[in-house]
Amino acid sequence: NAGVTQTPKFRVLKTGQSMTLLCAQDMNHEYMYWYRQDPGMGLRLIHYSVGEGTTAKGEVPDGYNVSRLKKQNFLLGLESAAPSQTSVYFCASSPARQGLSNQPQHFGDGTRLSIL
């Protein structure tokens, strides 16, 4: 059972270049999330999706775009990379809310992105 798979695992970009990070989940989860993790900090939410065709902004959305054309995939795009976007990016998914309770999230192993 693969769970949440992120590609690529590592990438080095030059300032101004663009790229897309791919997240795929095989658990039929409704919700998907993109986070960034910087040294000494917890995770900060960039964008999220509550279902196929939907996206919404999180805490730190500037400089990023997302798309969810298929339920199992959630793409994170950097249109013009900046050094401040050097980080580790994590994708997560979770089932939709059940009753009164939100559900735990399942994480991929991250994409380590360096922007020179």
Add this chain to the structure above:
Amino acid sequence: SQQGEEDPQALSIQEGENATMNCSYKTSINNLQWYRQNSGRGLVHLILIRSNEREKHSGRLRVTLDTSKKSSSLLITASRAADTASYFCATSPAGGTSYGKLTFGQGTILTVHP
């Protein structure tokens, strides 16, 4: 902004000892979750405690929640070297439209020496 504040930032203990980590938060929650992150890996869910629960156990893990103080603690009993990792608390906000979003603390780095 970060919802959770974790204490201590780093904890170093010997194998067999207990490890206690604390988390404080600011706003009303639906639930509070603890995650573990091994070096170079993604986060793994450990335990979820709902706002109407005060204590929960899972194997060697014990979590308490005090909503009046807006705080939680994670106790790992009889620690093993394999418990070495970063531990994060994450809060799910109260209300019906949070869509499972979580706000994470900065984490506690636990080192267990053999």
